[in-house]
Amino acid sequence: MxxxxxxxxxxxxxxxxxxxxxxxxxxxxxxxxxxxFFFTGKEKIRMFSGNLDLKNFVNINRQMNVQNTGIYxxxxxxxxxxxxxxILTIYGKYATKNFIVLTEEQKxxxxxxxxxxxxxxxxxxxxxxxxxxxxxxxxxxxxGLIKNNIVLNYLPKEARxxx
Amino acid sequence: MIEDILxxxxxxxxxxKKQLGEEEAEKFFEFIKKKTRKSIRINTIKISxxxxxxxxxxxxxxxxxxxxxxxxxxxxxxxxPGELGKTLEHNLGYYYVQELTSMLPAFALDAxxxxxxxxxxxxxxxxxxxxxxMMKNKGIIFANDIRSDRARVLNFNLNKCGVxxxxxxxxxxxxxCKIFEENNFLFDKITLDAxxxxxxxxxxxxxxxxxxxxxxxxxxxxxxxxxxSRAFKSLKIGGILIYSTCTLSPEEDEEVIQYMLDxxxxxxEKTDFPLKSRKPxxxxxxxxxxxEIQNCAKFWPQDxxxxxxFIAKIRKIEKTGEK
Numbered sequence: 367m368x369x370x371x372x373x374x375x376x377x378x379x380x381x382x383x384x385x386x387x388x389x390x391x392x393x394x395x396x397x398x399x400x401x402x403f404f405f406t407g408k409e410k411i412r413m414f415s416g417n418l419d420l421k422n423f424v425n426i427n428r429q430m431n432v433q434n435t436g437i438y439x440x441x442x443x444x445x446x447x448x449x450x451x452x453i454l455t456i457y458g459k460y461a462t463k464n465f466i467v468l469t470e471e472q473k474x475x476x477x478x479x480x481x482x483x484x485x486x487x488x489x490x491x492x493x494x495x496x497x498x499x500x501x502x503x504x505x506x507x508x509x510g511l512i513k514n515n516i517v518l519n520y521l522p523k524e525a526r527x528x529x
Numbered sequence: 530m531i532e533d534i535l536x537x538x539x540x541x542x543x544x545x546k547k548q549l550g551e552e553e554a555e556k557f558f559e560f561i562k563k564k565t566r567k568s569i570r571i572n573t574i575k576i577s578x579x580x581x582x583x584x585x586x587x588x589x590x591x592x593x594x595x596x597x598x599x600x601x602x603x604x605x606x607x608x609x610p611g612e613l614g615k616t617l618e619h620n621l622g623y624y625y626v627q628e629l630t631s632m633l634p635a636f637a638l639d640a641x642x643x644x645x646x647x648x649x650x651x652x653x654x655x656x657x658x659x660x661x662x663m664m665k666n667k668g669i670i671f672a673n674d675i676r677s678d679r680a681r682v683l684n685f686n687l688n689k690c691g692v693x694x695x696x697x698x699x700x701x702x703x704x705x706c707k708i709f710e711e712n713n714f715l716f717d718k719i720t721l722d723a724x725x726x727x728x729x730x731x732x733x734x735x736x737x738x739x740x741x742x743x744x745x746x747x748x749x750x751x752x753x754x755x756x757x758s759r760a761f762k763s764l765k766i767g768g769i770l771i772y773s774t775c776t777l778s779p780e781e782d783e784e785v786i787q788y789m790l791d792x793x794x795x796x797x798e799k800t801d802f803p804l805k806s807r808k809p810x811x812x813x814x815x816x817x818x819x820x821e822i823q824n825c826a827k828f829w830p831q832d833x834x835x836x837x838x839f840i841a842k843i844r845k846i847e848k849t850g851e852k
Binding site: 401413414415416417418425426429430431432433434435436437438452453455456477505506524525527528529 | 688
């Protein structure tokens with residue numbers, strides 16, 4: 367498995383994006399700073415919280431058939447930054463900015479995998495391309511990509527049609 | 530159906546009777562006609578036990594807690610087929626559908642934050658996700674499965690449960706342990722849920738019973754001894770190997786632990802489990818087992834209405850390991 371570990375500067379840049387877009391608390395950002403981040407392709411960033419230096423691990427790594435390391439963290443796609451569903455279900459609740467709380471009707475549509483139309487009240491609080499999608503109960507249902515007043519659905523297939 | 534298969538598995542029936550006695554064996558054969566109880570494990574990486582229990586009660590599910598085991602919940606409500614796996618709580622990784630007894634190897638492992646853990650036969654990921662939650666996503670886990678299709682399922686479940694301290698490999702367990710040993714990369718704790726004949730799962734998996742034969746058990750016993758030996762060598766001094774199977778056959782359980790005692794500097798430690806267990810056998814087919822083997826635990830399906838399991842906690846006590 368190819369692992370391109372992010373250096374300190376790049377990591378700071380990525381976490382800076384998370385902090386400025388979603389205004390996570392300092393405590394959460396500090397927690398994330400302790401972890402290692404790496405690219406597995408051009409766009410996908412993964413996060414590893416284990417206490418093993420991935421750079422020094424390369425020698426053993428070569429001998430093993432490594433399938434995956436850590437957890438999918440984010441995608442940088444055509445300029446916009448999107449946190450993964452997996453990471454949002456852990457840390458999304460700490461976002462204090464750029465989230466949309468779905469109405470019950472929107473929640474139904476979203477869980478069916480549909481894109482949703484958001485109202486003026488919802489859109490005026492958003493200042494990024496990929497806001498976090500939340501239910502009234504506080505469950506995080508991934509993020510979405512805003513195009514005009516429509517939020518494109520990024521809820522993974524396996525989480526759709528939940529009861 | 531199960532009665533018909535049992536008629537053709539005379540030796541299996543005899544061996545169960547020999548282990549349990551006529552009266553208890555009757556209870557075993559009565560129980561295996563049923564399915565085990567539905568149970569889930571709370572994923573504390575994502576939700577607290579109190580919060581999840583409250584949410585399930587709001588769904589009007591009847592749930593039962595287990596004393597001294599706050600992560601486990603028995604679902605007593607009659608749910609629609611597949612319902613347990615279709616809820617939002619499941620799909621967001623708040624809980625993992627898991628047999629009660631299958632939660633016990635990780636319970637015995639008692640992994641702590643900062644430790645290094647190797648899970649040799651990890652797919653589909655029930656143990657790894659439980660261990661990662663116990664370690665609060667700190668330390669390091671290597672989760673391995675020899676089959677790459679199963680390693681993909683493992684990856685899916687780890688992602689879903691928010692596990693971030695794990696490296697997934699897909700290799701032969703012997704080879705993997707050898708690489709670690711050669712690189713002097715030794716572990717605090719290792720769990721080996723060995724491939725087995727699955728006698729403890731026959732109520733949920735009739736194929737285990739259909740395919741049951743004594744030659745297979747003898748063959749598996751040899752493999753299990755080799756795997757346990759190899760895993761043991763990858764432990765640090767003072768490190769712990771949890772050997773477990775979901776079978777009840779003494780050749781795959783007590784005999785494997787006897788082999789470890791005969792060949793390695795180790796001791797078998799006792800664990801106080803939150804479910805009912807029975808003492809292992811003192812002898813089988815003329816072979817007497819060491820007293821220490823009584824520190825292992827055997828979980829019979831009829832005792833907990835869950836799959837049968839065997840668990841041994843083996844501690845490495847000297848550097849060389851081998852005798």
